[in-house]
Amino acid sequence: MSMHSQWMMFRTLTQDQSVKHQKLKPGTVKRIIAFAVPYKQALTIFLITVVIDALLAVAPPLLLKRLIDEGVLKNNGTLVTELAILVAILAIADAGFNLVGRWYSSKIGEGLIFDLRRMIFDHVQRQSIAFFTRTQTGALISRLNSDVIGAQSAFTATLSGVISNVLSLIIVVTTMLILSWKITLLALILLPLFLFPTKWVGRKLQRFTRESFQLNAEMSSVMTERFNVSGALLAKLYGDSKSEVDQFAIKARKVADIGINIALLNRIFFIALTSIASVATAITYGVGGHLSINKEITIGTLLAVTALLARLYGPLTALSNVRVDVMNALVSFERVFEVLDLAPMVTDPINPKQLVDKSITISFDSVKFSYPTAEQISLASLEAVAKPEVAETGEILKSISFVAKPNTITAIVGPSGAGKSTISALLARLYDVSDGTISMNGINIRELSLANLRSKIGVVTQDAHMFHDTIENNLRYARSEVSAEEIEQACRAAQIWDFISNLPNGLNTVVGERGHRLSGGEKQRLAIARLLIKQPAIVVLDEATAHLDSENEALVQAALATALLGRTSIVIAHRLATVVNADQILVLQNGEIVEQGTHSELIKKNGLYFDLYERQSISGI
Numbered sequence: 001m002s003m004h005s006q007w008m009m010f011r012t013l014t015q016d017q018s019v020k021h022q023k024l025k026p027g028t029v030k031r032i033i034a035f036a037v038p039y040k041q042a043l044t045i046f047l048i049t050v051v052i053d054a055l056l057a058v059a060p061p062l063l064l065k066r067l068i069d070e071g072v073l074k075n076n077g078t079l080v081t082e083l084a085i086l087v088a089i090l091a092i093a094d095a096g097f098n099l100v101g102r103w104y105s106s107k108i109g110e111g112l113i114f115d116l117r118r119m120i121f122d123h124v125q126r127q128s129i130a131f132f133t134r135t136q137t138g139a140l141i142s143r144l145n146s147d148v149i150g151a152q153s154a155f156t157a158t159l160s161g162v163i164s165n166v167l168s169l170i171i172v173v174t175t176m177l178i179l180s181w182k183i184t185l186l187a188l189i190l191l192p193l194f195l196f197p198t199k200w201v202g203r204k205l206q207r208f209t210r211e212s213f214q215l216n217a218e219m220s221s222v223m224t225e226r227f228n229v230s231g232a233l234l235a236k237l238y239g240d241s242k243s244e245v246d247q248f249a250i251k252a253r254k255v256a257d258i259g260i261n262i263a264l265l266n267r268i269f270f271i272a273l274t275s276i277a278s279v280a281t282a283i284t285y286g287v288g289g290h291l292s293i294n295k296e297i298t299i300g301t302l303l304a305v306t307a308l309l310a311r312l313y314g315p316l317t318a319l320s321n322v323r324v325d326v327m328n329a330l331v332s333f334e335r336v337f338e339v340l341d342l343a344p345m346v347t348d349p350i351n352p353k354q355l356v357d358k359s360i361t362i363s364f365d366s367v368k369f370s371y372p373t374a375e376q377i378s379l380a381s382l383e384a385v386a387k388p389e390v391a392e393t394g395e396i397l398k399s400i401s402f403v404a405k406p407n408t409i410t411a412i413v414g415p416s417g418a419g420k421s422t423i424s425a426l427l428a429r430l431y432d433v434s435d436g437t438i439s440m441n442g443i444n445i446r447e448l449s450l451a452n453l454r455s456k457i458g459v460v461t462q463d464a465h466m467f468h469d470t471i472e473n474n475l476r477y478a479r480s481e482v483s484a485e486e487i488e489q490a491c492r493a494a495q496i497w498d499f500i501s502n503l504p505n506g507l508n509t510v511v512g513e514r515g516h517r518l519s520g521g522e523k524q525r526l527a528i529a530r531l532l533i534k535q536p537a538i539v540v541l542d543e544a545t546a547h548l549d550s551e552n553e554a555l556v557q558a559a560l561a562t563a564l565l566g567r568t569s570i571v572i573a574h575r576l577a578t579v580v581n582a583d584q585i586l587v588l589q590n591g592e593i594v595e596q597g598t599h600s601e602l603i604k605k606n607g608l609y610f611d612l613y614e615r616q617s618i619s620g621i
Ligand SMILES: Nc1ncnc2c1ncn2[C@@H]1O[C@H](COP(=O)(O)OP(=O)(O)OP(=O)(O)O)[C@@H](O)[C@H]1O
Pocket: 133, 371, 393, 396, 415, 416, 417, 418, 419, 420, 421, 422, 423, 462
């Protein structure tokens, strides 16, 4: 084994080894094997090349022995030429096998990475919204990246590492013993000397490496926090750039310091290894030389044994760490499985029903709701600040009942934090109710397929989101087959067409992360255009026009009124002036409907609504 590959073997030592003493869940290995099944054929071919490779490794020293003993020493020129040509042929064949092996191992490895990534992406996107409110994006992404890669190494690096190294070791030692048992035993006596630095430095490196992973994660979380648009904005407005950079520098400095330590240890280890290997070679030369003088062995044997000796230490180093490597890979798999096993809170029913009706009556029947606790929804390992929040949020909604009919507008008003947005979240099954039922045309929404349910609902949230993409693609996200005319129509109705057509790139303008390139009102109008393009049967507007000036708000409302004709609308608003025409108004306070009726009915009641309305009229909101 060459210096380089020894080096590579040794590199595997520096992986995070915190896992060494961890117990695996039963069944993990079985599950991993299931992943290998599609690659049965590729694996077989790969293993065959590994075996051939190991066998070919001992051939050149043996041929060398014949070349010296029977060719050179006996002046047999033809044999020398023949053997030299044979060595060349074998070397080329070996290279060929190596290439084939590498091809298959990367086919398996990359294939496995692809399978796992696709599976995890699919699984994660099915998680309820609660999962995303708890999980740190950075932690999740690193799980999807580094652990998936760690998992695939079980198949390629470890598998080939173990098999080829064990094979090489057996073949090399056997051949050496046959050639000269005396030298071989002598070489093996040096073995403990060789394993000692491996263990010692290995353990130290593990600690440093784990620490450096942690420090790196801390450093990058500073960057991800500060470099997204909202974070950068907050830092500019409230932070001070000197202390920002100082804070970052502290973290970066630690990363740098540990890097120096790791580099130094690596070098010490490498120097120790090469020195011991050199000493072993020297001893072999010395003892072997004497044996050769005494005619106990031939010169060819001496050369062959020393050549083989060089191939002994590589596999030994690799195998001394094999347990850790295998454990690392298995634990990576387990961490991937941990994500895959996290059952989504909101799921499709087993036999989903489909709602086909164009007009939909919504009814809330004694709906109660508390937000789920952290441990119900997320993996603590995906949160940096995994402070266990066992306490429930308390009942956010207490026995909410109302009916919203097609072609009517139901307004929900009330103080901030009353639970208005929560109602709209329950309607789209972003969360499931804790008690009571929500039904559409008499069907409990939990019996509908999620895709069907969500295709019926269009929501414009308080904080409209845009993908980092063109305006057109953001609009088409609601309905991909929409025509150019329909897009223009929707944008005109939402009072955003003039703005778009005045942009140099029009609909092709990229709106940037979260749509931060747009003003609050522009983003809202774009979100309304997106809703109009979707043309859902149920429309939920959560403060959808709150960022607009009164002129634009009036125009958008007028447009909405025509566009939403025949639909079931739920409008959440703070400005009561915008809901005076609603067919019914629900006044929500502390999760309860405290008043219900039309504007004039509620004004007559002289209750909370009246108070709110009075206050707003006086202040002229
Ligand atoms: N994901 C969540 N986990 C825990 N509690 C939450 C969550 N989302 C909202 N809450 C809490 O639920 C309560 C109701 O929130 P909701 O967003 O429904 O209020 P709202 O009536 O829409 O208020 P606003 O008018 O300010 O938008 C609030 O006290 C809020 O802190």
